[in-house]
Amino acid sequence: MIYQFEDLHLDVARRELRRNTDLIAVEPQVFDLLLVLIEARDRVVSRDELLEAVWNGRIVSEATIGSRLNAARTAIGDTGAEQRLIRTIPRKGVRFVGKVLEAADRKPERPKSSESSAPMSLRPEQRLPGIAVLPFTNMSGDPEQDYFADGMADEIITALSRSSGLLVVARNSSFTYKGRAVDVRQIGQELGVGYLLEGSVRRSRDRVRITGHLIETAAGAHLWSEKFDGDLADAIALQEQVAERVAAAIEPTLQLAEARHHGREIRPQVDAYDLLLRANALISEFTASSMVAALDCLAQALAIDQAYAPAMASLAYCRAQCDFQGWARQNEADRASAVQLAWRAVEIAPDDAQIAWMAAFAIWAMGRSEGQKARDLFARSLLLNPNSAMALTFAGWIEIMCGNVTDGRSMVARAHVLNPRDPRGWLTFGVQALASLVEEDYPSALRLAEQALALNRRFAVALRVIVVAHVKLGNLDRARGAVTELLAIEPELTVSGFLSRIPMPLESMAQTYAKTLRLAGLPD
Template identity: 40%
Template sequence: MAEARLERRLAAILAADVAGYSRLMERDEVGTFGRLKRLRQELVEPVLARHGGRVVDLKGDGAIIEFGSAVDAVEAAVAVQQAMAEQDPDLPEEQRIRYRIGINLGDVIVEDGAIYGDGVNIAARIEALCEPGGVWLSRSVYNAVRGKLALPLAPTGLHRLKNISEPVEMFRVALGPGAAAALPLPDKPSIAVLPFTNMSGDPEQDYFADGLVEDITTALSRVRSFFVIARNSSFTYKNRPVDVRQVSRELGVRYVLEGSIRKSGARVRIVGQLIDATTGHHVWADRFDGDLSDIFDLQDRITESVVGAVEPSIRLEEIRQARTRPTEYISAYDLYLRALPGFYSMTAEGFAEVRRLTNEALSIDPGFTLAKALGAYIRSISVSQCWHEPDDTRVAIRMAREVLAEARDDPTSLRFAAQVLAYSAKDYETALGAIDRSLLLNGNSAQGHTGAGWVNAHAGRPLAAIEHFHRAMRLSPVDPEKGIALSGIGMSYLMLERYAEALDWGEKALREMPNYGSSHRVVICGLVGLGRMEEAKVAAGRLMAAFPTYTLTLQRQINPWRDMAFAQRYLDALRVAGVPD
């Protein structure tokens, strides 16, 4: 007798539960139960019914709801959360009932009115990641509702879910003013180091204050027990009046380190204060005085003090093992600090200044590996930006190989070297090994994950690249150089021949950083892949206006792609769009 055929259908599945339900019940069992029952009957169930939702499973603190339309599911979720936000305004926040909601669009098995399968499981896993009061969507839901709902949808990256083999890309619905930036707190101590105030009375000393803050950020990020926001996002608050609670919401951190630096002759005074940004409570404050010759010791003392204040159980030995003294020559270190603003400028003039200052630093201390690594990377990326000198590729590769031999325990130098070896030398296995070691030493580095994204993309591993780029954007959510990661995601989708997604990410990248050449090329290739040739030619015109010396001949010489089939598709798309030979 033939086995009965399983009934299947495509469905939008909404999973919801009450955040902190056990805590609420422990505090006031009868009151919580009564309020939850009232809210379900008077608010939640009518909203679901209006949008065609069918309750599949209802339990004490949550539910699984099936919809025939992804649009209906998202509209219902938003309506529920907006109505819930208006309930019980006089109750303290810790006593209010707040739902987490996750939505997935997928194939389900239907039996006796119940639904089963990965489509349901993924919705439940998404809900578990969502912040209280929020709505998170899978990529399949995002694709179904994009352009149909007037709601801002913010990417949260690729997430690995329990018992789901492939990572799932997710998006957050922005509910109300500022909600798009209200990131959930990580499950480990999280901190942002804000730019320190230069108290020297000399604006020319800003570079020194900024450089020290960058070093303190790097030292903290090497504590694996911490989640540390990248320097680029923290520095968006420079010269701005700061509300630490707003910083907490926008960056998704609990702690903020503020401070000031006064440099007078050979003496330095650093004042720091650590604030619990969720409450405004001052956790720790201290003053550090020393000579310029003690600057690395001062950085270590600040880092140890922060670690000890936030998480006394962390063994300070972890910090001590992470210490590095990049050079014995303070004058060489000062030149390196002066080079950093040019590095972050993403301009031809800024890059030329980095080249000059790192050369000068290396003339003082030829063993200053960090300066050598930055010099190698500047030469390599200058080729991509058409700002290069004739011998840059050869010199960059030589310097990167020297760095790799000298800097086995410096994650920043390893990251620079890995990117040069992947892009300029096409030595993909060495580059992958170097970037993996860099992240092993400092897994909190946003720039490390961006570098890992590009190394993996060049090595023909687009899915791994996408994961790293998303991780970088969570570590640095308001990064002025976010366009580099966005462009990398777009390039990775080009490699996967998912042209609509590539174009979407490329356009986002261009809005963020219109002077980044890769983003222009992603947009051109995405348009060609979709057959939108007239738009592709206009995009090629924008590329050539921004980079008039760029040619297909140069791109053939660069050719950083291990996947030769993709390299040819890439060249062909640029050619048909009108990029000159």
């Protein structure tokens, strides 16, 4: 059954709420509450009926019921003041008063052309990981400091909400657990989330320590923890800084956790989202074979759903990384196809920050004449989510390659501050090495490139910096050794082939690479 009211559709079989064609994220209990009220719209539903239908007869506080009602109103565009659709009847209960039409449940037809109806960026099969931020515990012994602890959780909720890859539970739901000792598994079930962030605030004079723990609700396992120390002279600025760092660290942690979880899960039939997660796990391995396997997974995902924007952007990004590494040999038609796919992903999901930076990298790497458009797209990604360490790193990389070293360095530095323990730290070190190379600071370039290679010996960008730096410093034997490693990664690598596929906006850099690679023994 599908219930239609105003421009909304509540699909009972699929447990989806949509406004026109857009999927609205709602928590399971909020969906159940809406369904109960709509099905009983000819009368007032009492508090006891709600408890029985939504909470299985378990007693919960008035605040919990009120928070779910508020969340339901927000989801359908109503408010407690207006009560246009959900009306509270004092001392009696609640009633749904909107006009409802019933439609038989049928599978919607795909639009015949992309111009008739734009596909959604958030699709039902995505099952985005859900996270709830619990109220932070005030460990200061001063009840008046509760405001700071609550404000800390609020800031983190706001920062996490900017990530397009997460469903974040609203404050009015997660804060119903304030002051209560509840098992994380129970909270996960009640809120319908796989992850919780909990923490504490301890104040000592004018200093404060904030701790945070990310927990997987199903197993009760800790995935991430960190502590932050700061000065309370500017409490609001401190809250913002901590929230940004927490959000930047949690996003990639959850992505890896989801990929590993789905990789272990045995499913009779995989869908596009499963394949995307498998591809993400393979991309993180960063080997020639894993990247080829990732491309295959993404192609399968798009065969299932041709309008799946995350898979489009990931496939284009993966092809661009393969181009930089010399893996999965591609011709001009392949590159043009990747660029077209990247732009299509942005067209489908214009407000998805991750899709924007992935597409931007692919367009810059393989679009040849579209470098400025790629930079503009990076700017949009950072406008949507300024806390994405990956977006900052890739945007900084491109600015550096275009000669804007100061701006590029500041972006990469911010990425490192936001997530200093990022498992992809080899990328930030490699980009910093490129910055030193552009500045002709060869000792620094060598040191930073070695740091990148210590984390990932297969990173060709860092190996090429090693070659250039050693030649410039007169260490030809070491440069030749690095070329040997490059040829192990890409046996058919040549100077001309490298320069033809890697964008080099600075002519001086192109000449430097050509000269030093030849001197180190790389074939023309």
